[in-house]
Amino acid sequence: MKALMLSAIVATSVMGASLIDEAKTAGLKPIPANKKALEKLTSNPKNPTTAAKVELGKMLYFEPRLSKSGLISCNTCHNLGLGGSDGMSAAIGHKWKANPHHLSSPTVYNAVFYSQQFWDGRSPHLEDQAQGPMQAAPEMAAPKELVTDVVTSIPTYVTMFQKAYGKNVNITFEKIADTIAVFERTLVTPSRYDDFLNGNKKALTAAEQKGLKTFIDKGCATCHNDIALGGTMQAFNITGEYKYMKVGDFKGDANGLVRVPTLRNVTETAPYYHNGQVATLSEAIKEMGRIQLGVELNDQETNEIETFLKALEGKKPAIAYPMLPASTAKTPKVDVVND
Amino acid sequence: MKALMLSAIVATSVMGASLIDEAKTAGLKPIPANKKALEKLTSNPKNPTTAAKVELGKMLYFEPRLSKSGLISCNTCHNLGLGGSDGMSAAIGHKWKANPHHLSSPTVYNAVFYSQQFWDGRSPHLEDQAQGPMQAAPEMAAPKELVTDVVTSIPTYVTMFQKAYGKNVNITFEKIADTIAVFERTLVTPSRYDDFLNGNKKALTAAEQKGLKTFIDKGCATCHNDIALGGTMQAFNITGEYKYMKVGDFKGDANGLVRVPTLRNVTETAPYYHNGQVATLSEAIKEMGRIQLGVELNDQETNEIETFLKALEGKKPAIAYPMLPASTAKTPKVDVVND
Numbered sequence: 252m253k254a255l256m257l258s259a260i261v262a263t264s265v266m267g268a269s270l271i272d273e274a275k276t277a278g279l280k281p282i283p284a285n286k287k288a289l290e291k292l293t294s295n296p297k298n299p300t301t302a303a304k305v306e307l308g309k310m311l312y313f314e315p316r317l318s319k320s321g322l323i324s325c326n327t328c329h330n331l332g333l334g335g336s337d338g339m340s341a342a343i344g345h346k347w348k349a350n351p352h353h354l355s356s357p358t359v360y361n362a363v364f365y366s367q368q369f370w371d372g373r374s375p376h377l378e379d380q381a382q383g384p385m386q387a388a389p390e391m392a393a394p395k396e397l398v399t400d401v402v403t404s405i406p407t408y409v410t411m412f413q414k415a416y417g418k419n420v421n422i423t424f425e426k427i428a429d430t431i432a433v434f435e436r437t438l439v440t441p442s443r444y445d446d447f448l449n450g451n452k453k454a455l456t457a458a459e460q461k462g463l464k465t466f467i468d469k470g471c472a473t474c475h476n477d478i479a480l481g482g483t484m485q486a487f488n489i490t491g492e493y494k495y496m497k498v499g500d501f502k503g504d505a506n507g508l509v510r511v512p513t514l515r516n517v518t519e520t521a522p523y524y525h526n527g528q529v530a531t532l533s534e535a536i537k538e539m540g541r542i543q544l545g546v547e548l549n550d551q552e553t554n555e556i557e558t559f560l561k562a563l564e565g566k567k568p569a570i571a572y573p574m575l576p577a578s579t580a581k582t583p584k585v586d587v588v589n590d
Numbered sequence: 591m592k593a594l595m596l597s598a599i600v601a602t603s604v605m606g607a608s609l610i611d612e613a614k615t616a617g618l619k620p621i622p623a624n625k626k627a628l629e630k631l632t633s634n635p636k637n638p639t640t641a642a643k644v645e646l647g648k649m650l651y652f653e654p655r656l657s658k659s660g661l662i663s664c665n666t667c668h669n670l671g672l673g674g675s676d677g678m679s680a681a682i683g684h685k686w687k688a689n690p691h692h693l694s695s696p697t698v699y700n701a702v703f704y705s706q707q708f709w710d711g712r713s714p715h716l717e718d719q720a721q722g723p724m725q726a727a728p729e730m731a732a733p734k735e736l737v738t739d740v741v742t743s744i745p746t747y748v749t750m751f752q753k754a755y756g757k758n759v760n761i762t763f764e765k766i767a768d769t770i771a772v773f774e775r776t777l778v779t780p781s782r783y784d785d786f787l788n789g790n791k792k793a794l795t796a797a798e799q800k801g802l803k804t805f806i807d808k809g810c811a812t813c814h815n816d817i818a819l820g821g822t823m824q825a826f827n828i829t830g831e832y833k834y835m836k837v838g839d840f841k842g843d844a845n846g847l848v849r850v851p852t853l854r855n856v857t858e859t860a861p862y863y864h865n866g867q868v869a870t871l872s873e874a875i876k877e878m879g880r881i882q883l884g885v886e887l888n889d890q891e892t893n894e895i896e897t898f899l900k901a902l903e904g905k906k907p908a909i910a911y912p913m914l915p916a917s918t919a920k921t922p923k924v925d926v927v928n929d
Contacts (some may be wrong), residue, residue, distance in 0.1 A: 321676075331913075332652055333914055334916065337661065338917065339924070339926055340927060340929075343659070343926055343927075349927045499606070570911035574670075574906050575672055577858045578677065584861075585678070586679075587678055587679075588680050
């Protein structure tokens with residue numbers, strides 16, 4: 252019995268060692284275990300991460316007064332308590348409008364590792380991305396001036412911007428978005444999978460390692476690779492037609508490409524696909540095999556992959572819920588009832 | 591100069607001592623400084639506060655899946671980062687509906703000290719109150735069964751209920767509301783005003799003490815008394831007609847009574863009055879004098895009272911933002927786009 256167990260452990264470890272190489276060859280990369288390396292990777296050289304910016308950015312991320320109604324914050328659709336998303340099939344914004352292309356809210360966790368932002372990849376980084384939803388009519392619907400007027404009308408925010416950027420800071424809409432992005436750059440969720448890729452061969456169970464191997468062997472890592480296991484633009488409907496596309500739904504960018512979503516914390520971000528029409532992870536896996544890889548994944552293979560994906564559940568940074576400073580006489584008034 | 595300053599300090603202290611007595615005679619009471627005494631005062635004897643219940647109650651308080659849409663939580667309208675309210679003149683709920691009587695969301699902070707809950711005082715305590723908004727059509731709009739189905743479909747919640755109430759707990763709608771109420775009972779914000787009433791005569795500045803004296807002398811404490819400086823049912827429009835009443839607005843209960851709002855953290859909960867039609871605290875003070883006390887408060891008196899009210903800003907409990915457990919295959923699906 253002892254010998255049997257020992258040989259099982261040895262087998263797993265041997266598999267572990269070669270599997271790490273296989274994963275790396277397939278383009279999979281871990282979140283760095285080294286804190287300095289991670290900071291270097293996630294910080295924006297043009298606007299380096301500091302504690303003062305992160306704290307201010309967190310407040311702005313939770314700040315509903317950055318929306319036209321005063322009701323919707325970044326956290327409404329990218330809820331940090333719900334895997335960084337909202338559980339909706341399409342994002343719901345200002346006046347309860349659904350996203351016109353029936354696009355769901357992508358998770359904000361690990362979005363720093365994406366090469367492109369938004370489902371159509373039109374934005375190169377989080378600083379640019381953060382400007383979108385604040386202004387978009389079916390999201391927060393706020394003109395740039397409203398956002399800056401709100402922030403500059405509240406002395407606590409002005410002081411915090413001065414602490415973060417210096418006494419003579421110009422609090423523009425872009426600077427506000429930049430600061431939200433600095434906070435978002437900290438929303439990274441290392442998991443046992445990263446421990447594994449970083450060399451701890453026992454960090455994943457034998458079943459999870461088998462799942463990772465199936466994931467690689469079937470070709471999933473062709474698109475779901477790098478640190479995010481996603482984040483690049485890829486063709487959609489390569490070997491089959493997505494079952495749940497409806498009239499008016501987003502069909503990809505001008506070239507038919509769709510930004511690949513991260514698989515980190517994927518167990519927390521149902522429903523799946525850009526239009527949120529797939530309820531379960533197992534169906535999402537099978538449909539991906541069919542339309543992207545031209546393989547009919549059987550139940551066992553699907554289960555194996557799902558077991559691996561569960562191991563991508565990461566440790567979320569602790570968030571002290573921010574107490575936001577009160578409005579002043581100068582803060583623009585909202586009239587959500589009549590407006 | 592030194593002698594002058596000293597005499598000013600002595601005068602403040604003497605004033606302090608007698609003012610504490612005056613305040614107590616006027617029915618004003620501090621939040622107990624003693625932790626045990628506070629716990630005894632805020633805990634529900636039928637459902638005593640425990641750490642396990644508070645943690646679960648906090649998660650449920652932030653849980654949007656307790657609403658029909660999956661988008662609205664208790665914290666949407668009673669935002670703990672915005673003084674426990676939402677800054678709206680009327681609460682906005684399911685499908686962006688405004689409260690039909692144009693009622694604003696009262697703060698949840700210190701609501702445990704109220705004798706009655708809701709603007710019409712129809713509810714005796716937080717356990718009962720918490721059942722209302724979850725079900726109300728213009729708020730969270732969730733049938734009782736939906737709420738229990740969501741909670742019981744998520745194993746983490748079931749386990750937490752078992753830890754909080756014992757293995758055989760029956761997770762009913764009422765039990766869920768009770769648990770939210772246990773969390774709300776901890777949302778107490780002691781301030782320098784409490785230090786003062788608890789005997790520290792220097793806890794309030796001379797100007798704040800003068801403001802407190804004016805507050806008492808003008809009769810504000812007739813209704814704004816006890817620990818909450820509010821929380822009982824009182825007649826409205828006693829000596830004048832409220833300027834900003836519109837057709838359809840709430841006019842009081844069957845007897846014309848309105849639940850007096852707390853003045854704690856009142857600097858954070860504009861706009862004022864049950865229909866949220868008064869933007870500034872100074873106007874709110876003057877209008878109250880006119881319609882409730884029959885006095886025209888001049889600018890100096892108004893300023894004095896406002897200076898005192900600012901000292902009611904309390905220390906909020908630290909809230910670690912809860913990471914909510916993922917939905918399962920059994921969790922009721924929402925279809926907010928088509929529903």
